Amino acid sequence: MRPVTLAAVLLVALCSAASAEESAQQSTAALLPQITAWRRDLHQHPELSNREVRTSKFVASELKKLGYEVRTGIAKTGVIGTMKFGKPGPKLAIRADMDALPVTEEVDLPFRSTAKGEYIGKTVGVMHACGHDAHVAMTLGVAEALAKRKNELAGEVMFIFQPAEEGAPPGEEGGAPLMVSDGVFRDFRPDAVIGMHVVSFLNVGDVSVREGGAMASSDTFHIVVHGRQSHGATPWKGIDPIVTASDIVMSAQTIVSRELDLNANPAVVTFGVFNGGERFNIVPDKVELYGTVRAFDEGMRQQALTSLGRIAQNVAEAHGATVDLDIPKPGADPFHSNPVNFNDPALTKRVRASLVAANGADRVSDGDRWMASEDFPQLGNSVPAPSAYFLVGATPKGQDAKTAPSNHSPKFFLDEGALAVGTQSMLKIALDFLGSGGR
Numbered sequence: 001m002r003p004v005t006l007a008a009v010l011l012v013a014l015c016s017a018a019s020a021e022e023s024a025q026q027s028t029a030a031l032l033p034q035i036t037a038w039r040r041d042l043h044q045h046p047e048l049s050n051r052e053v054r055t056s057k058f059v060a061s062e063l064k065k066l067g068y069e070v071r072t073g074i075a076k077t078g079v080i081g082t083m084k085f086g087k088p089g090p091k092l093a094i095r096a097d098m099d100a101l102p103v104t105e106e107v108d109l110p111f112r113s114t115a116k117g118e119y120i121g122k123t124v125g126v127m128h129a130c131g132h133d134a135h136v137a138m139t140l141g142v143a144e145a146l147a148k149r150k151n152e153l154a155g156e157v158m159f160i161f162q163p164a165e166e167g168a169p170p171g172e173e174g175g176a177p178l179m180v181s182d183g184v185f186r187d188f189r190p191d192a193v194i195g196m197h198v199v200s201f202l203n204v205g206d207v208s209v210r211e212g213g214a215m216a217s218s219d220t221f222h223i224v225v226h227g228r229q230s231h232g233a234t235p236w237k238g239i240d241p242i243v244t245a246s247d248i249v250m251s252a253q254t255i256v257s258r259e260l261d262l263n264a265n266p267a268v269v270t271f272g273v274f275n276g277g278e279r280f281n282i283v284p285d286k287v288e289l290y291g292t293v294r295a296f297d298e299g300m301r302q303q304a305l306t307s308l309g310r311i312a313q314n315v316a317e318a319h320g321a322t323v324d325l326d327i328p329k330p331g332a333d334p335f336h337s338n339p340v341n342f343n344d345p346a347l348t349k350r351v352r353a354s355l356v357a358a359n360g361a362d363r364v365s366d367g368d369r370w371m372a373s374e375d376f377p378q379l380g381n382s383v384p385a386p387s388a389y390f391l392v393g394a395t396p397k398g399q400d401a402k403t404a405p406s407n408h409s410p411k412f413f414l415d416e417g418a419l420a421v422g423t424q425s426m427l428k429i430a431l432d433f434l435g436s437g438g439r
């Protein structure tokens with residue numbers, strides 16, 4: 001009997017060693033038809049930022065069915081669901097964004113969106129062109145898989161379904177900063193916050209997570225250059241704001257190329273709007289400039305914004321002109337600025353280990369820095385708690401992901417194979433965090 005018993009013990013030991021790894025995939029496989037159906041329904045019923053009424057009701061009702069304690073109406077349509085597990089342990093927050101974009105879908109799908117909405121006074125097509133439909137469906141799948149293990153797990157989880165990640169319509173507040181000021185973490189202070197995003201620039205099956213500054217900060221600036229109007233034939237009788245503003249634009253190019261330590265991180269200063277003048281033979285009175293500063297390090301972000309102000313002020317003075325500066329101070333206006341999406345190194349190492357366990361080492365990369373920005377880091381920063389954010393490939397295998405229609409394109413196409421990858425990845429991260437005591 002003894003050899004048999006030993007074999008049985010070994011077999012049990014082997015199975016239980018494997019089960020932690022397989023269970024995220026097995027749970028995902030079982031839930032996949034449901035997740036796919038949810039995603040298609042959401043895809044067909046997209047809602048613009050701060051208008052996620054149907055989506056929000058759907059999320060709240062599913063979370064309640066699963067036994068979560070649910071709070072609604074946070075940041076207008078935001079929903080949070082919390083659950084306390086059988087044993088004491090750490091607190092994990094998982095965030096999904098819910099909003100769609102004013103884009104008319106050009107992908108030929110049986111569940112393609114024909115929805116319309118209103119954006120800045122115009123009727124527009126509405127499409128989940130950034131894949132947030134997939135985020136909601138996958139995250140609900142993870143919520144279901146965790147609820148089924150309620151007694152086995154340790155600690156607590158909070159699912160955050162966030163509106164308006166793409167930015168609230170002009171004149172409104174919304175998104176992560178509004179969730180923070182509406183008290184998303186009033187009764188639940190997470191030890192970590194995790195987010196994910198589907199992206200066109202990775203193929204299905206591939207995931208990436210990057211330690212440190214992974215997505216850029218974003219600060220919008222506005223500069224008005226005041227000169228003095230004169231006849232175009234006699235510019236010496238006025239002060240030319242077009243020449244002055246041009247000089248500001250050119251001098252500002254030295255911020256990145258001459259002042260920032262590009263060994264450490266890249267950065268960008270872009271002028272996107274240069275408005276001035278009415279007629280070819282009039283030197284106008286003023287010029288308006290709008291632009292954006294992007295950085296991957298909070299110190300460099302601060303330095304670039306400070307330099308921009310100094311250059312604009314002093315170049316204007318050199319021309320005898322004056323400037324009104326609206327250059328944000330980091331953190332001062334969370335509704336128009338985003339901090340660096342900084343993946344905490346220690347947390348990212350753990351997330352990466354979970355991603356490798358769920359998907360295989362050959363499928364997990366560091367990924368490149370992404371110059372886009374996110375309001376996600378505002379959640380972790382507000383606690384403060386470490387956060388990590390990983391990317392899930394959405395472009396079909398065999399298609400060149402570099403040239404695939406990008407997120408926000410009317411042709412953005414999510415291969416539904418991404419649903420399994422994203423769900424099992426997030427589930428494995430959650431199981432490791434909530435099963436291991438979280439340390």
Ligand SMILES: [Zn+2]
Pocket residue numbers: 130166407408
């Ligand atoms: Zn987007």
Ligand SMILES: [Zn+2]
Pocket residue numbers: 130131132165197
């Ligand atoms: Zn997005």
